[in-house]
Amino acid sequence: MKLLHRVVACGAALLVATSLYAQKPYPTAAQLSPTPPMGWNSWNHFHGSVNEADVKAAAKAMATSGMEAAGYKYIVIDDTWQGQRDAQGFIHPNSKFPDMPGLIKYVHSLGLKFGIYSSPGPKTCAGYTGSYGHVRQDAETYAKWGVDYLKYDLCSYGGIIHKVAGNNIAKQRAMQEAAYEKMHKALVATGRPIVFSLCQYGTTSVWKWGASVGGNLWRTTGDIQDNYARMAHIGFTQAGLSRFAGPGHWNDPDMLEIGNGGMTPEEEMTHMSLWSILAAPLMAGNDLSKMSPETLSILTNREVIAVDQDRLGREGNRIWEQGPLQVWVKPLAGGAKAVGIFNTSRNPHVMTFHLSWIGFPADAHMRDLWKHENVKAKNGAYTVEIPWHGVVMLKVTR
Ligand code: GLA
Numbered sequence: 001m002k003l004l005h006r007v008v009a010c011g012a013a014l015l016v017a018t019s020l021y022a023q024k025p026y027p028t029a030a031q032l033s034p035t036p037p038m039g040w041n042s043w044n045h046f047h048g049s050v051n052e053a054d055v056k057a058a059a060k061a062m063a064t065s066g067m068e069a070a071g072y073k074y075i076v077i078d079d080t081w082q083g084q085r086d087a088q089g090f091i092h093p094n095s096k097f098p099d100m101p102g103l104i105k106y107v108h109s110l111g112l113k114f115g116i117y118s119s120p121g122p123k124t125c126a127g128y129t130g131s132y133g134h135v136r137q138d139a140e141t142y143a144k145w146g147v148d149y150l151k152y153d154l155c156s157y158g159g160i161i162h163k164v165a166g167n168n169i170a171k172q173r174a175m176q177e178a179a180y181e182k183m184h185k186a187l188v189a190t191g192r193p194i195v196f197s198l199c200q201y202g203t204t205s206v207w208k209w210g211a212s213v214g215g216n217l218w219r220t221t222g223d224i225q226d227n228y229a230r231m232a233h234i235g236f237t238q239a240g241l242s243r244f245a246g247p248g249h250w251n252d253p254d255m256l257e258i259g260n261g262g263m264t265p266e267e268e269m270t271h272m273s274l275w276s277i278l279a280a281p282l283m284a285g286n287d288l289s290k291m292s293p294e295t296l297s298i299l300t301n302r303e304v305i306a307v308d309q310d311r312l313g314r315e316g317n318r319i320w321e322q323g324p325l326q327v328w329v330k331p332l333a334g335g336a337k338a339v340g341i342f343n344t345s346r347n348p349h350v351m352t353f354h355l356s357w358i359g360f361p362a363d364a365h366m367r368d369l370w371k372h373e374n375v376k377a378k379n380g381a382y383t384v385e386i387p388w389h390g391v392v393m394l395k396v397t398r
Contacts, residue, residue, distance in 0.1 A: 026188050029248030033195050033216040035309040036250045037149070037281045039074025039115065040067075044226070044255050044285025048080040048126050051096040052103055054287075061288035063110040070300040071309060072284065074149050074195070075107050076115030082128040089134055091141055104146045115149030115195070116142055120179040121156030130156060136186045143190035152183055154200035173204035177213050184214025197252070197281075207244035207251055217250040217281050224254035226262030228270075228389050232344060235274040236326065242315035245279055251315060252281050259286030259295035266390035268298050269370055270342060273393045276308035277316035277330045277340045303369040304393060307338040316340075319358070325351050325386070329358055336397040338369075343386035353394075355380045360396055369393040 040058050042050040059075045062068050083094035093100045107114045118138060119130035131138045131152075142150060157179055165171035180198055187194045198210050198218035210218035220241060221234045234253050245251045253275065258268045275282060284299055291299075307330060316330030316338065324345030330338040337358050343349045355364050355377055362380030367373070370393055375382065384392050 024191070026191065027193050029211065029214070029216055032193055032248060033250065034247045035311065035313060036279050037074055037195055037197075037217060037283070038072045038305075038309070039076055039113070039149075039282075040072065040284045040288055041076040041078050041115075041151070041255050043078035044224070044257055045260055045287050050077060050080060052098065054289075055097075055103060056106060057289035058287075059107045059110055059112055061291070062112060065288065065291065065296055066300050067284070067288065067296070068110075068112065070302055071305055072282070072299075073111075074113045074115045074283070076117070076149055076151060076283065078117045078151065079124045079126040079153070080128055081116070082118075082124065082130075085129065085134065089137055091129060091131075091134065091138055094128075101145045108146060113148035114146065115151065115197075116145075116147050117151045117153065119153045119155040119157060120183065121154070121158070121160060123156040125153055125155040131183065132157065135182050136189070139183065139186035139190050139194075142194065143187075143192040147192075147194060149195040149197065150183070150187065151197040151199055152180065154179075154203075158200070169204055173209065176200055176204060176206075177209055180210075180215060181213040188214070207241055210244075211249035216248060217252040219252045219254060221253055224257055226257040226260040228263055228267045231257060231263065231267070231271050232389075235271070235278070236318075236342075236344070238278050239318040242317045245313070245315035247313040250279060250281055253278060255281075255283040255285040256299070257285055258298055259284070259291055264389065265294055265298065266387045268295075269393075270389060270391045272298055272301065272304055273340045273370075273391045274328070274342070276304050277328045277338055277393075279308060279310075279313060279315040279330065282308055301370065303367070303372065303395070307332065307369070307393075307395070310338075325349060327353065327357065332395070336395055339394040339396055341384070341386055341392045341394070343388060343390055346388050348385055348387050348390075350383060350385045352381050352383045355382070355396065358396065360398060365397045367395045367397075369395055 081097050083092045104114045121130045122132040161175045195216045198215040201222045202220040206218045241251050310332045312333040314331045319329050320327040326342045328340040366375050
C-alpha cells in the first residue's frame with residue numbers, strides 16, 4: 001500500500017513538473033502592468049478614420065520623437081479596424097488594415113507594444129464586428145497576431161444586459177463581470193501576456209470588481225472631450241477612488257487630449273499633472289506625427305511622468321479645496337509627495353500652500369516640476385500664483 005502511495009505521489013509530481021516546464025505561468029497583474037500603462041490610442045484624434053498609415057506614422061513618431069524614451073510604449077488601434085468573420089468564424093481586419101500581422105510586426109520592430117480593441121457585444125460602439133459568440137476565437141487571433149494589449153468596450157453588450165437585468169444594478173454588474181471575466185480567461189488560455197483594459201464608462205462601480213475579473217485598468221467615466229470643461233469635470237471628480245488602484249490594476253479616467261487643439265498649454269499641463277497624480281494610464285490621443293514642440297514637451301515632461309509611474313503605485317487624492325483652488329497629493333516611493341495646486345477659474349489666483357498640510361517640516365525640499373527648478377517656502381508657507389485653468393506641480397521631499 002505504502003509503495004502504491006509513493007508511485008502515485010511520484011507520478012503526480014512528475015506531471016506537475018512537466019506541465020510547469022511546458023507552459024510558462026501567465027504573469028500576475030502586477031507583473032503585466034506594474035505602473036500605469038503608457039502609450040497612444042487612435043480614437044481621440046482619428047476616430048473612425050484611422051488606417052494603417054496613421055498607425056505606422058504614430059509608431060514611428062513615438063519611437064523617434066522622444067516619447068518612447070520618456071516611457072510611452074503601447075500603440076493601440078481603437079474602434080473601426082474590424083472587417084468580417086470568415087466561414088470558420090475568425091475575424092479579419094477591414095480594408096483600412098490590409099495586413100494586421102505585418103503592422104504589428106512593424107510596431108514590435110520599433111521596440112514598441114501593440115494594442116487592439118473589441119467589445120463583448122455583437123457590435124462595437126462604432127457599429128463594427130464585436131466578439132459576441134467568438135470570445136475564445138478572437139483571443140486566439142489576437143495572440144497569434146502578437147497583440148499585447150486589449151481594450152474591451154461594453155458597447156452593444158450594454159443593450160443585451162439591459163434586456164435581461166433591466167435597472168437591477170446588481171444583476172447588471174454580475175453580467176458585466178461574467179463578460180469581462182470570460183475574455184480574461186480566454187486571453188490567459190492563449191498563454192500570451194496581454195494587458196486587459198476594461199471600458200464600460202465606470203458603471204456599476206467597476207473599481208470595486210475590475211481587478212477580480214482580470215482587469216489591469218478600467219475606465220471610471222464616460223468619454224473625454226477635447227475641452228477644459230470636460231477634462232476638468234472628469235479629472236476633478238476622481239477623488240475618493242485611490243484605494244482601488246495599485247500595481248496591476250489602475251483607475252482610468254480616459255485617454256489624453258493633449259495636442260488635439262482644444263485646450264491652452266496651461267489647461268494641458270493641468271490635464272497631464274492631474275492624470276499623473278491620479279496614477280492614470282497615460283495614453284496620448286493626438287496625431288503624434290504632427291506634434292508641436294510644445295505638445296511634445298508637455299507629454300514628455302519626465303519629472304511629471306515620474307510621478308505617474310512611481311513604483312509605489314499609489315493614486316493621489318484631493319486634500320484641500322477652497323473656491324476654485326484645489327490641492328491634490330500623491331504619495332511617492334521613499335516618502336516624498338507630489339503636490340498639484342490647481343486653479344479651476346478663468347482668473348489667475350495667488351495662494352499659499354502650507355507644508356504642514358501634507359505633514360512635512362517647514363524646511364522640506366520643494367521642486368517645481370513644470371519649471372524644473374527648486375523653490376523655497378518661507379516658514380513652511382509657499383505663496384505662488386496659479387495661472388487661470390492652470391497648475392503648479394511640486395515634488396516635496398523631507
Ligand atoms: C466608446 C469608448 C471610447 C471609444 C469609442 C469607440 O465611446 O468609450 O473610448 O473607444 O467607444 O467607438
